Amino acid sequence: MASPPLKRISDVVWEIPQSYKEGMRVPARIYATDALMRSMDRGVFEQITNVACLPGIQKYAYVMPDAHWGYGFPIGGVAAFSLKEGVISPGGIGFDINCGVRLIRTDLTLKDVKPKLKELIDTIFQIVPAGVGARGFVRVTHSEFKEVLERGAEWSVEKGFGWKEDLERTEDNGKIKGADPSKVSSMAIQRGFDQVGTLGSGNHYLEVQVVDPNRYFDRELAKHFGITMDDQILVMIHCGSRGFGHQIGTDYLRIFERAMKKYGITVRDRELACAPFESPEGQDYYKAMACAANMAFANRQVITHRIREAFSKVFHADPEKLGIHLVYDVAHNIAKIERHKVNGEVMDVIVHRKGATRSFGPGENEVPQVYRHIGQPVIIGGSMETGSYLLVGTTKAMTETFGSTAHGSGRTMSREAAKKRVSGHELQRDLERRGIYVRAVSMSGLAEEAGLAYKDISEVVEATYIAGISKKVVALRPLGNIKG
């Protein structure tokens, strides 16, 4: 595959002009350092320039620094479409609707947790089901499940799985408006209703982490997020809407293929199937997607509750006493209706973030009251070896990237290749020698997620920092990890 012409806009911003491909409606912009640019697979450039061809796209089709080749959109792709003239595309969201990350802080430090790390991880591993075919620990009927779809994390808290304050610290308060279960197939309901309270598999994980005192970038900002100590313990959850969201993606991909014929839309990749946002199909998908988003919020909320229980059991204290509070919960596979400035004019757009995080700056209404003066927390989940980051959104992201930044470290190696390089058991032993205790349902799945298969997360974070689309707060180092 030939490389497209890349124009350097700044140190970390590159542009592929509209003239590169017939049908491009806007240029593509890539956010990456030189090193990330060198290792970025060519598929990303092809996929993002296909996205740039979709009807109603505004300003640019964006690639975040952690991007890699996906299906339809690249992972790490961001695109905003006019509500009036634009489309919505399930391939721009992903099958795992509202896959996201949640960060929880505690009052504990490394000294408290180290002697009990194994007990803690084993306890969580036992009570949070993970892997293929797992049933959730929350049992609901089909009609109760529909309530979950309408109310998201609010449902979980009302049923006793969490605290009211958790909702204030979740994107959209854990409930996206407009969810309509009548737009969801009965197959999706059947597939998802017993998966509330499951972690999933693949790159999903639950991790006990510790603040890295050497990479404590902004203590003042960190304080606002409840992070005040060197060696403070935190917990990160990475999962989504499970089979429920996957089935909605599957159902609507088929519906949209038909709809495209009806609306005379052609796309360069079948996986980019889309429909006008205001069409009946577009609206139905949006309402179904909101259901899946809410299921994912509810799922991460009930898992949070289990984590509180596990800590309580292991450390013989109430979760309140242990200071187990939510920092924030972000959705990184989603489309959102937002108001942005486009070429000087305020416009309502549907922003697709597929493997990208909202990065709203200070003062934005969507940022919860507690954080509004400092901006939205951005949680960048890394591989189980390299660690993760807490960042914060910026005003510059609002003007540059429709308020978006990276979401993780991004793969550079295929699953097949990773498994050839390392076995799950080897990796588990190696990590344990380095003080990271891992429990995995699948050993081959563990190998596929080895750190060597991922980009350098610090380089990814640096690119977003240099670009000014998110600000560094603190880095987090893994201590114990649970994988599906």
Place this chain on the structure above:
Amino acid sequence: MQKSGYEFLGDVAIADVAFKAWGSSLEELFESAAIALFEVMVNTKSVKFGVVKNFELKSESIDELLYDFLSYLIFLKDTEKLFLSRFEIKIDKNEVYRLLARVYGEQIDIKKHELRVDVKAITYHLFEVKKIDDKWVAMIVVDV
């Protein structure tokens, strides 16, 4: 190349899993693709045939039929907690393509089956079914 079979392609997908499946008839192709799909999740040789499910699907084109068939197997895996390892397929065409399937498998048992990675969905990315000479070949990328 054997008469029917599948091959995983490491250089086609990064985060997802890509495979090629083939057979000397449409039925054989569908069976090969189904085995490959479950091989992503488990060693299918470790899965017994005790549970039997029958179903019928109709689609307007062959590629839609394959997409629907594989998606339905994922649906069965999640709803019935089943790994499937043997497939008997019949396909005919009147106004539309019709598939009759009898599939065999076993309840997922974490103690017995060595779990691999779960499949979320069949994607349309690079998705293709075609006849090359006397062979039916499909390219499939699954989201995991």
